[in-house]
Amino acid sequence: MADVQNTTGATTAGSIEVGTAGAGAQLAGPGTGRSTVQQPIDARVAVKPSYDVDDFPVPHGREEDWRFTPLHRLGGLHDGSAASAARGEDKIELGLPEGVTAETVGRDDARLGKAGTPVDRVAAQAYSAFEQALVVTVPKDAVLTEPVKIDVHGEGGVNFAHLVVDVKPFAEAVVVLNHTGSGTRAANVELLVGDGAKLTFVSVQDWERDAVHVAQHNALVGRDASFKSVVVTFGGDLVRLHPRVNYAAPGGEAELFGLYFADAGQHLEHRLVIDHDTPHCRSNVAYKGALQGQDAHAVWVGDVLIRATALGTDTYELNRNLVLTDGARVDSIPNLEIETGEIVGAGHASATGRFDDEQLFYLQARGIPADEARRLVVRGFFAELVQQIGVAEIQDRLMEKIEAELEETVA
Amino acid sequence: MATLEIRDLHVSVEAENGPREILRGVDLTVKQGETHAIMGPNGSGKSTLAYSLAGHPKYTVTGGSVLLDGEDVLEMSVDERARAGVFLAMQYPVEVPGVSVSNFLRTAATAVRGEAPKLRLWVKEVKEAMASLQMDPAFAERNVNEGFSGGEKKRHEILQLELLKPKIAILDETDSGLDVDALRIVSEGINRVRSTGEVGTLLVTHYTRILRYIKPDYVHVFAGGRIVESGGAELADKLEEEGYESYVKGGASE
Ligand SMILES: Nc1ncnc2c1ncn2[C@@H]1O[C@H](COP(=O)(O)OP(=O)(O)OP(=O)(O)O)[C@@H](O)[C@H]1O
Ligand SMILES: [Mg+2]
Numbered sequence: 193m194a195d196v197q198n199t200t201g202a203t204t205a206g207s208i209e210v211g212t213a214g215a216g217a218q219l220a221g222p223g224t225g226r227s228t229v230q231q232p233i234d235a236r237v238a239v240k241p242s243y244d245v246d247d248f249p250v251p252h253g254r255e256e257d258w259r260f261t262p263l264h265r266l267g268g269l270h271d272g273s274a275a276s277a278a279r280g281e282d283k284i285e286l287g288l289p290e291g292v293t294a295e296t297v298g299r300d301d302a303r304l305g306k307a308g309t310p311v312d313r314v315a316a317q318a319y320s321a322f323e324q325a326l327v328v329t330v331p332k333d334a335v336l337t338e339p340v341k342i343d344v345h346g347e348g349g350v351n352f353a354h355l356v357v358d359v360k361p362f363a364e365a366v367v368v369l370n371h372t373g374s375g376t377r378a379a380n381v382e383l384l385v386g387d388g389a390k391l392t393f394v395s396v397q398d399w400e401r402d403a404v405h406v407a408q409h410n411a412l413v414g415r416d417a418s419f420k421s422v423v424v425t426f427g428g429d430l431v432r433l434h435p436r437v438n439y440a441a442p443g444g445e446a447e448l449f450g451l452y453f454a455d456a457g458q459h460l461e462h463r464l465v466i467d468h469d470t471p472h473c474r475s476n477v478a479y480k481g482a483l484q485g486q487d488a489h490a491v492w493v494g495d496v497l498i499r500a501t502a503l504g505t506d507t508y509e510l511n512r513n514l515v516l517t518d519g520a521r522v523d524s525i526p527n528l529e530i531e532t533g534e535i536v537g538a539g540h541a542s543a544t545g546r547f548d549d550e551q552l553f554y555l556q557a558r559g560i561p562a563d564e565a566r567r568l569v570v571r572g573f574f575a576e577l578v579q580q581i582g583v584a585e586i587q588d589r590l591m592e593k594i595e596a597e598l599e600e601t602v603a
Numbered sequence: 604m605a606t607l608e609i610r611d612l613h614v615s616v617e618a619e620n621g622p623r624e625i626l627r628g629v630d631l632t633v634k635q636g637e638t639h640a641i642m643g644p645n646g647s648g649k650s651t652l653a654y655s656l657a658g659h660p661k662y663t664v665t666g667g668s669v670l671l672d673g674e675d676v677l678e679m680s681v682d683e684r685a686r687a688g689v690f691l692a693m694q695y696p697v698e699v700p701g702v703s704v705s706n707f708l709r710t711a712a713t714a715v716r717g718e719a720p721k722l723r724l725w726v727k728e729v730k731e732a733m734a735s736l737q738m739d740p741a742f743a744e745r746n747v748n749e750g751f752s753g754g755e756k757k758r759h760e761i762l763q764l765e766l767l768k769p770k771i772a773i774l775d776e777t778d779s780g781l782d783v784d785a786l787r788i789v790s791e792g793i794n795r796v797r798s799t800g801e802v803g804t805l806l807v808t809h810y811t812r813i814l815r816y817i818k819p820d821y822v823h824v825f826a827g828g829r830i831v832e833s834g835g836a837e838l839a840d841k842l843e844e845e846g847y848e849s850y851v852k853g854g855a856s857e
Contacts, residue, residue, distance in 0.1 A: 545700075549660060550697045551697055551698075551699050553657075553659055553660065553681060553697070554693070554696065554697035554699060554747075555699065555702075555707070555711075556658075556680070556681035556682040556685065557657050557658075557681055557682075557684075557685055557690075557691055557693075558682075558685055558707070558710075558711035558714070558715070558763060558767065559682050559685035559686045559711055559714035559715040559767070560682055560685075560710055560711055560714045561682045561714065562680075562681075562682065564710070564714070565682075568702050568706070568707070568710055569699065569700075569701055569702055570701075571701075572699075572700070572701030572702040572703065572706070572746070573700070573701040575701070576701060
């Protein structure tokens, strides 16, 4: 039966931690802390960021930043065993509009490591183990009319990857990183958005059902630059993504959109950090997820830090989850730290709602079969977010993707 | 000619202390073109009858039968009943976030008609139906029932009635929550559908005021989970004057 609390949805606003269990799956045991007292973000990350995997102890699962992740399904990315296993293959296909360059470079290339440092052991493992990096450069003032395409197709085995997208000042680009296939992958993605530049970065996780994918995305947003991140996670057994934003100079703007759909048994985790340490920057986060099936698990953690120096900050973050069936579980934790009162605005909201029997009945009572009714609701739920992305081609592709996912899974 | 036959219908709900019987043997036949008013005091089971006919999962049929043109309605799923021609205008329409009215109406019409209506004709049809119910076209882009006022929700129900053209329309307290103007507009909508002669109407109401606009062929008094008296339109006048008191005493469900 439905968990009563979730039949109407749990909604929070304010600076508290929320754990929301999907119907039938109560949060239980240590470390699920529904009412955990909020801790400063810096304190929650026990280990200092580092490029060296050996600077991080092997997580055991009770750490604040690992407590939701089923470590045994990480394919050894966290404990060194993946690093010593045989490397797998992946096929990378690039679609480069004119003027854009892509180079494969060695570990010592000076352009690496500028956007941010690995914050956990898997990211550091990826940094310590990758052999070659891909550097994609969009030259100064170039305004692309076509997206840059990076198609990664995993062919099994372990891969450590490093990607740098360097958008030079006043350039405008859309970059789509598309993941398909299978394998165990840890990666760091650096997104350098030059002064006055605009970057829309889309990362699609369209993996086969058995894939493992852990990645840290570091964006460094220049003066008056705009960064938009669109993260779309449908596939994989375990996906854990860590989009992070830092501002290099005042006037920067970051929008982070996310969309995920967890089916039975899938663990899809998105942990966002926006570090406002620079005045007059903006950020807006909106993540939406749907879940269905036994042990579908979505984790969303949104940490926004407004440091004392970040005067005039304007930020909002939102996470909404739609639980379609019993047995699914959501942990949604917005966290806002404010060290200065001189800001334009700061807010967050998290809500987990159940697609309830009354809605289903209403739609069915109009002749709409149950499976189609569910699809109708999920489609509408996501469309609201997709419409905000602002790149028509991406929006169309995403709606098609959602449609395909719905056809396949919502029955 | 479509006929809905309800025979000795018994329905229970799951209450805290076990199943509770709400409907205790309802007998009623509604033919296409006829209008039956079902009138009764609060809690007498009118909505239970309406929801049971539509197949709401909360209600368990424990006895009796419901046939639509000889077909067993109780065997059908909720959406099959709707496609077979049973329509329920709900007393409390449900909000469906994320689904726009226009998308919802088109999906419903496609399901009920068995094919997607031609887009140009459809747009015109919806526009006209909305205009005659004095609904702002902006409603088409809003989410189903989300933030609608009570009266707006009822207009939206009747809009669906007009577009889906059922064989049997069950209207549960469509008059409640409407001011005088809205009551007239909604009643005119119902009368437009009735005047086609193609629909059998089951008008569930607590008050007689809607009967000033919609003349029933039959009036049934509902009390204690069954029909306790049936008559013509004049029975409504009697109820208007005397209320339900005499029925409640005799047929109380407790
Ligand atoms: N889940 C339930 N548990 C116990 N009793 C219930 C439940 N659901 C409905 N009932 C009871 O069933 C009876 C009939 O309710 P119903 O809604 O059908 O009445 P109604 O005639 O439509 O009333 P109204 O005029 O107020 O709309 C009421 O006494 C109500 O309390
Ligand atoms: Mg009622």
